[in-house]
Amino acid sequence: MPILQPLSERLLLGPGPSNAHASVLEAMSRPLVGHLDPEFISLLERLKEGLRTLFGTSNAMTLPLSATGSAGMEAALVNLLERGDRIVVGVNGVFGGRMAEVARRAGAEVTTVEADWGHTLDASEMAEAIERVRPRVVSFVHAETSTGVCQPVEEIARAAREADAMVVLDCVTSLAGRPVELDAWGIDAAYSGSQKCLSCPPGLSPVSFSDRAIDFVGKRETSVQSWFLDLSLLANYYGGAQRVYHHTAPITATYGLAAGVDLVLEEGLEARYARHEAASKRLLEGLDALGFEPLVAESNRLPMLNALRLPERVHSIGEAPVRARLLDEFGIEVGAGLGPLAGEIWRVGLMGENARPETVDRLLEALRKILD
Amino acid sequence: MPILQPLSERLLLGPGPSNAHASVLEAMSRPLVGHLDPEFISLLERLKEGLRTLFGTSNAMTLPLSATGSAGMEAALVNLLERGDRIVVGVNGVFGGRMAEVARRAGAEVTTVEADWGHTLDASEMAEAIERVRPRVVSFVHAETSTGVCQPVEEIARAAREADAMVVLDCVTSLAGRPVELDAWGIDAAYSGSQKCLSCPPGLSPVSFSDRAIDFVGKRETSVQSWFLDLSLLANYYGGAQRVYHHTAPITATYGLAAGVDLVLEEGLEARYARHEAASKRLLEGLDALGFEPLVAESNRLPMLNALRLPERVHSIGEAPVRARLLDEFGIEVGAGLGPLAGEIWRVGLMGENARPETVDRLLEALRKILD
Numbered sequence: 001m002p003i004l005q006p007l008s009e010r011l012l013l014g015p016g017p018s019n020a021h022a023s024v025l026e027a028m029s030r031p032l033v034g035h036l037d038p039e040f041i042s043l044l045e046r047l048k049e050g051l052r053t054l055f056g057t058s059n060a061m062t063l064p065l066s067a068t069g070s071a072g073m074e075a076a077l078v079n080l081l082e083r084g085d086r087i088v089v090g091v092n093g094v095f096g097g098r099m100a101e102v103a104r105r106a107g108a109e110v111t112t113v114e115a116d117w118g119h120t121l122d123a124s125e126m127a128e129a130i131e132r133v134r135p136r137v138v139s140f141v142h143a144e145t146s147t148g149v150c151q152p153v154e155e156i157a158r159a160a161r162e163a164d165a166m167v168v169l170d171c172v173t174s175l176a177g178r179p180v181e182l183d184a185w186g187i188d189a190a191y192s193g194s195q196k197c198l199s200c201p202p203g204l205s206p207v208s209f210s211d212r213a214i215d216f217v218g219k220r221e222t223s224v225q226s227w228f229l230d231l232s233l234l235a236n237y238y239g240g241a242q243r244v245y246h247h248t249a250p251i252t253a254t255y256g257l258a259a260g261v262d263l264v265l266e267e268g269l270e271a272r273y274a275r276h277e278a279a280s281k282r283l284l285e286g287l288d289a290l291g292f293e294p295l296v297a298e299s300n301r302l303p304m305l306n307a308l309r310l311p312e313r314v315h316s317i318g319e320a321p322v323r324a325r326l327l328d329e330f331g332i333e334v335g336a337g338l339g340p341l342a343g344e345i346w347r348v349g350l351m352g353e354n355a356r357p358e359t360v361d362r363l364l365e366a367l368r369k370i371l372d
Numbered sequence: 373m374p375i376l377q378p379l380s381e382r383l384l385l386g387p388g389p390s391n392a393h394a395s396v397l398e399a400m401s402r403p404l405v406g407h408l409d410p411e412f413i414s415l416l417e418r419l420k421e422g423l424r425t426l427f428g429t430s431n432a433m434t435l436p437l438s439a440t441g442s443a444g445m446e447a448a449l450v451n452l453l454e455r456g457d458r459i460v461v462g463v464n465g466v467f468g469g470r471m472a473e474v475a476r477r478a479g480a481e482v483t484t485v486e487a488d489w490g491h492t493l494d495a496s497e498m499a500e501a502i503e504r505v506r507p508r509v510v511s512f513v514h515a516e517t518s519t520g521v522c523q524p525v526e527e528i529a530r531a532a533r534e535a536d537a538m539v540v541l542d543c544v545t546s547l548a549g550r551p552v553e554l555d556a557w558g559i560d561a562a563y564s565g566s567q568k569c570l571s572c573p574p575g576l577s578p579v580s581f582s583d584r585a586i587d588f589v590g591k592r593e594t595s596v597q598s599w600f601l602d603l604s605l606l607a608n609y610y611g612g613a614q615r616v617y618h619h620t621a622p623i624t625a626t627y628g629l630a631a632g633v634d635l636v637l638e639e640g641l642e643a644r645y646a647r648h649e650a651a652s653k654r655l656l657e658g659l660d661a662l663g664f665e666p667l668v669a670e671s672n673r674l675p676m677l678n679a680l681r682l683p684e685r686v687h688s689i690g691e692a693p694v695r696a697r698l699l700d701e702f703g704i705e706v707g708a709g710l711g712p713l714a715g716e717i718w719r720v721g722l723m724g725e726n727a728r729p730e731t732v733d734r735l736l737e738a739l740r741k742i743l744d
Contacts, residue, residue, distance in 0.1 A: 003418040003637075004630040010405045017404050017623060028624060029401035032389050032573055033382045034705045046375040066575070067439040070619040071600045102599045195620055201404055203438070203575055203622030225597050227474045228443045245710075247442040248567055250575030251389060252400060253625065258376040265375075333406045338617075 010327075011354070013363055014335035015145045015305060016173070017195035017202050018351035020256070024200050027259035028252050035249040043258060044238065044249075050261040054269070055171070055190060055208045056181035061231065062208040063238045064257055065191070066250050069172040072191025072205030074102050075229040076168045079209075079217050080137050080189060083107030088129045088165070090121040090140030090156070093147040094338050095170055099139050106225060111135070117340055118147045118295045118307065127159035138165045143174035145196075146338045148296050148307030148347065150178065157186045166213060172196060175206065176264045177276045177304040177351060188213040194253070197276070197304055199352030200260040203253045260352075276303040279355040283348060286364040290371060295345055304355065306348040307341070313371050319343055322370055330366035382699075383726070385735055386707035387517045387677060388545070389567035389574050390723035392628070396572050399631035400624050407621040415630060416610065416621075422633040426641070427543070427562060427580045428553035433603065434580040435610045436629055437563070438622050441544040444563030444577030446474050447601040448540045451581075451589050452509050452561060455479030460501045460537075462493040462512030462528070465519040466710050467542055471511050478597060483507070489712055490519045490667045490679065499531035510537045515546035517568075518710045520668050520679030520719065522550065529558045538585055544568060547578065548636050549648045549676040549723060560585040566625070569648070569676055571724030572632040575625045632724075648675040651727040655720060658736040662743060667717055676727065678720040679713070685743050691715055694742055702738035 012019050033040050044063070052062045065072050077099065081087060087108045089100040092115035103110050113129045115121045121140060130138055138160035142151055153169065160167045166188040171180050177197030182190050188210040195202035209217075209231060217224070217231045224230040228247065236244040264272060280303035284294060291311025294301060314322050319336070323346070326332045335347035350359065384391050405412050416435070424434045437444050449471065453459060459480045461472040464487035475482050485501045487493045493512060502510055510532035514523055525541065532539045538560040543552050549569030554562055560582040567574035581589075581603060589596070589603045596602040600619065608616040636644060652675035656666060663683025666673060686694050691708070695718070698704045707719035722731065 002634045025401045029397045201624035202620040247440045248574040252573035262374045
């Protein structure tokens with residue numbers, strides 16, 4: 001039996017990947033050029049510029065890292081931390097917890113500031129910890145994919161910079177679906193993923209580093225522990241006149257991301273953000289009638305990742321069996337809860353191309369049939 | 373101007389990427405399913421089995437790592453080394469040197485055994501160093517992409533295992549183009565790249581770890597320094613009944629690799645190896661008439677990566693200008709020399725789909741026109 005078998009059509013309304021736009025898939029079927037080909041270098045330059053627009057930054061070091069968002073997280077932390085450095089990490093979900101774990105493995109002294117899952121971090125608690133610890137790095141998550149919480153950024157970032165700490169922000173789920181303003185917010189390192197609101201397949205992590213971050217990496221006393229993620233080495237391929245070979249860039253995935261960013265820029269960021277808001281509103285209204293309740297307070301809800309407490313009707317059938325029926329009978333994937341929210345919530349993603357009324361209506365109709 | 377612009381058709385005869393087969397590109401244009409979708413998990417299981425055939429192993433932990441071959445190298449080394457562990461690394465080109473650097477950054481005590489670029493490692497020198505150092509890990513390169521040398525594996529691997537060391541082998545350029553027999557050779561960790569003889573786009577690194585290696589990782593005293601590459605965490609997604617989310621696997625790239633491995637298995641490994649040998653022979657004969665001379669002794673030449681000393685005629689025009697004319701006028705990419713061989717050699721890749729007489733003839737004809 002061949003490895004590659006026909007696969008079912010899926011409507012991907014989980015926490016990512018989302019469905020890729022046809023033009024992204026078409027781009028990925030184009031023939032390859034080499035990673036040092038002048039045409040590919042030009043493509044990378046245009047892509048870097050497009051990513052700067054999405055991130056709200058003029059950072060020179062803005063590029064598509066050759067791995068998934070988790071590698072983007074690791075790149076941000078291992079470049080900015082030396083063994084023994086202190087870091088304050090905000091933890092209100094899976095991805096804040098992952099940041100803390102990555103930092104520990106980089107040999108950092110980690111102080112966490114916790115908040116209940118489904119709630120935002122308390123900015124004054126973060127500021128107090130920053131003042132007390134005087135860390136090298138402060139890191140937290142803009143859009144917590146495990147809970148659907150959108151974290152206000154500016155107050156924490158200001159407290160960090162006043163303490164001369166560098167600020168790392170997880171934008172995996174927010175980029176291109178909700179405003180991200182790295183320069184206005186004072187962020188030193190941010191990372192995202194191709195498979196969320198950019199509607200590209202998973203595999204690349206757009207990242208951006210401030211000049212201050214680059215300066216720090218240049219002055220480190222020790223080598224970055226990861227050769228693959230070392231920013232100084234990456235800089236010699238992604239920037240500069242010489243374009244020194246580091247690793248072989250994923251050509252085809254880069255074509256796809258280029259097509260995805262083109263779609264975002266054609267639509268316009270404001271229109272895209274509004275489309276995500278409208279789709280989320282329609283979803284929450286429809287699900288309210290079925291007894292689903294939002295986990296997160298209205299002011300801090302992410303539109304592209306809707307965390308919903310399940311109605312009794314779903315619990316009585318069993319939440320996993322209902323998800324399995326959605327997938328098997330209707331071809332719709334939604335996400336389960338993680339950690340303390342496992343079995344308690346679903347995570348319904350309306351990301352990028354899927355943030356549209358017809359998508360929402362398809363899910364609502366399927367749920368009505370199953371739950372009636 | 374859109375980021376994605378039309379790109380020229382290229383014949384990729386450098387050190388990789390090679391051209392992807394049409395069926396691989398078609399596979400990559402298919403709609404996405406989720407990374408936890410039962411259909412995707414089944415695809416992964418079939419792909420793991422296919423990769424085992426290519427690697428010549430029954431290792432359960434054989435999988436497509438979600439990043440390029442350099443990340444595969446890092447995964448092999450950071451999982452098998454704890455800080456302070458000793459490693460013996462054979463260095464006879466760029467990639468042996470990279471292994472040593474990755475190991476240093478993992479906090480290992482590194483002993484290198486060097487050989488001149490273009491030559492194989494001396495097995496008795498390796499054995500002597502292994503006996504003296506008593507390392508945790510011995511690592512070297514099967515197919516040195518920077519020089520075109522094929523390293524005999526068995527004698528060094530035997531010496532390593534007699535000293536109770538684990539053996540790491542770089543198979544980036546050899547896999548699916550030349551016999552790789554991990555189990556027969558006694559290899560504990562090996563990695564490759566999708567963009568060489570597998571004729572898929574760059575972005576995935578097939579890796580394989582022996583049970584002995586997995587046991588070691590399970591008994592480590594310290595955490596693996598990379599969260600993204602931690603084998604214990606990867607094992608919970610790529611194996612086992614639960615399929616615990618770790619990172620979001622690159623769905624589309626996995627489709628492409630599945631199609632690529634299907635092509636290899638349809639052709640048969642022996643036929644594929646023979647095709648690589650025949651293409652290399654045809655190339656070397658044709659280039660001999662133009663004054664190019666193989667860098668590597670006949671018994672240790674890689675057929676998929678031909679390192680060639682340049683004739684006076686090329687030097688008189690300039691080797692970089694000749695490569696630029698090949699690219700601009702004929703759409704053919706060949707690779708430059710690296711390190712001490714920069715300006716001295718070219719590296720002509722005949723990998724996967726490109727290891728065919730018509731490909732060789734197209735290069736020879738173009739060179740005749742330029743050099744006449």
